[in-house]
Amino acid sequence: MEFEALTSSELAAYLHRIPAVNALLGDDSELEVVEVGDGNLNYVYFVSNVQVPQQSVVVKQAPPFLRLVGEAWPLTRQRMEHEVAALRRFGALCPQHVPQVYHADSELFLVVMQRLASHRILRRGLIDGIVYPKLAGHMATYLARTLFYGSDLFLDAEAKKEAARAGINSELCKITEELVFTFPFEGHPSNVYSEALPKAAIERLRHHVPLRVAVAQMKWAFMNHAETLLHGDLHTGSIMVNQDESYVIDPEFAFYGPMGFDVGALLANFLLAFFSREWHGRVDGADPRPYQSWLLKQVVEVWNGFAAQFLGLWREHENTGGANSWHFIGDDPSHECAEAFRAAFIRRLFADTLGFTGCKMIRRIVGMAKVADITSIPDAAARAAIEVRCLQFAETLLVQREALMGIEEVVELATATQLSREVDA
Incomplete structure (x- = not known):
């Protein structure tokens, strides 16, 4: 199946279906989704409550290729699983210096994390x-x-x-x-x-x-x-x-x-x-x-x-x-x-x-x-x-x-x- 990055509306709808994330953002609130990735590897989104902007998360989605190069350099999306495992391991060892993981999805190869809005x-x-x-x-x-x-x-x-x-x-x-x-x-x-x-x-x-x-x-x-x-x-x-x-x-x-x-x-x-x-x-x-x-x-x-x-x-x-x-x-x-x-x-x-x-x-x-x-x-x-x-x-x-x-x-x-x-x- 050909990869397509989630659109803003698709991602917003998806997050509303995740109870823990929906509660963080404000139950069924209107969400603003902004893609902020540097273009090297993954798609990265800031997602925030339009009415209460401080209620926000970061979402990363891993395409099956090196984004910097494109499909000419294929990768498996399962690589996101390594990142999630490392975030959880490092977060357990040093929580004061590692963002919290709220949700991970192996099917879509994405992770939802703490947004460091004041950093x-x-x-x-x-x-x-x-x-x-x-x-x-x-x-x-x-x-x-x-x-x-x-x-x-x-x-x-x-x-x-x-x-x-x-x-x-x-x-x-x-x-x-x-x-x-x-x-x-x-x-x-x-x-x-x-x-x-x-x-x-x-x-x-x-x-x-x-x-x-x-x-x-x-x-x-x-x-x-x-x-x-x-x-x-x-x-x-x-x-x-x-x-x-x-x-x-x-x-x-x-x-x-x-x-x-x-x-x-x-x-x-x-x-x-x-x-x-x-x-x-x-x-x-x-x-x-x-x-x-x-x-x-x-x-x-x-x-x-x-x-x-x-x-x-x-x-x-x-x-x-x-x-x-x-x-x-x-x-x-x-x-x-x-x-x-x-x-x-x-x-x-x-x-x-x-x-x-x-x-x-x-x-x-x-x-x-x-x-x-x-x-x-x-x-x-x-x-x-x-x-x-x-x-x-x-x-x-x-x-x-x-x-x-x-x-x-x-x-x-x-x-x-x-x-x-x-x-x-």
């Missing part, structure tokens, strides 16, 4: 130079809780393996494998290059051996290291914020993969915002440096806060006799061996995070789905200069990820790259 997409806020004082702490908590509680560090072995089996999302993983780790590094027709980007920068992505090896290593990790349930697409367009709250949305790419992928994806977006701030911060004659400093502070505080909370959850679980507390370090009365293992674990996770950060930055510069932080820069030469700095920085993260010893070194590297302003031909 905005984080990416737009960062482009506008808004400071969110609680953001880093919120994201550190979200990452620590979702990544720890889905892993073998918390779950018993049988439960973890069953969860990983149920979480297989091969269709959308394939999209990530291609769009993040493969296509940007070859002459694929899906790549889109800004007009002034030097050809030497493009050729380097394709032929620089240390970079290509590092990217291949990260792709291997993505495909094979089923460490925990990931969001799978944690960028600043998947976070909604105001001054007091932060919510993570759109986990349609959720699957069991390497922990560093979620952390790296978020850090990559903060760093893209940092480099692009050189343009956005000067549009009105302002000094971009104060906000750039704030963005780098988010990078530091997200990583440090995540690592501290993650380790705290781990120690607490072992100290309270958690089911798997014996699984990695056996008899260890002084806890010296356990602490050494934890330190090595976090060190390896940090290196993974840097590698995934680099991959995510590169794909947003040359790949199919870009970011408004960069694409909204109208000056072609200025945009290309920023893109080159992003590519140089990302390459360094990938190639030197084992040598960089702390997040402060990453920030120093970003600052030095920003100040260099040199195009490496």
Whole structure:
């Protein structure tokens, strides 16, 4: 059967037939339906009571193709089931940072969720130079809780393996494998290059051996290291914020993969915002440096806060006799061996995070789905200069990820790259 997105009247009638949703919107009220999707993957609607606009919900419907491309890139609509399962799982672990699911329909492949009407997409806020004082702490908590509680560090072995089996999302993983780790590094027709980007920068992505090896290593990790349930697409367009709250949305790419992928994806977006701030911060004659400093502070505080909370959850679980507390370090009365293992674990996770950060930055510069932080820069030469700095920085993260010893070194590297302003031909 050929797919057709629900019309406004069809969706309104459908929601009135769902008692729980009908009660939220106002029994049989007149509804306003507005399609607000970004056109990449799904159809997204805001539905509100005409008389009482604050009574509203968000509805997502998954077509059987990649909306950005069309029917030439088919997908199964069952992928919505992965998103719903992830929203419910993450919502149970971190309800203060995940929207509530009101209703899901496997037949129509849609989900009805809490609308965050007093929030905005984080990416737009960062482009506008808004400071969110609680953001880093919120994201550190979200990452620590979702990544720890889905892993073998918390779950018993049988439960973890069953969860990983149920979480297989091969269709959308394939999209990530291609769009993040493969296509940007070859002459694929899906790549889109800004007009002034030097050809030497493009050729380097394709032929620089240390970079290509590092990217291949990260792709291997993505495909094979089923460490925990990931969001799978944690960028600043998947976070909604105001001054007091932060919510993570759109986990349609959720699957069991390497922990560093979620952390790296978020850090990559903060760093893209940092480099692009050189343009956005000067549009009105302002000094971009104060906000750039704030963005780098988010990078530091997200990583440090995540690592501290993650380790705290781990120690607490072992100290309270958690089911798997014996699984990695056996008899260890002084806890010296356990602490050494934890330190090595976090060190390896940090290196993974840097590698995934680099991959995510590169794909947003040359790949199919870009970011408004960069694409909204109208000056072609200025945009290309920023893109080159992003590519140089990302390459360094990938190639030197084992040598960089702390997040402060990453920030120093970003600052030095920003100040260099040199195009490496």
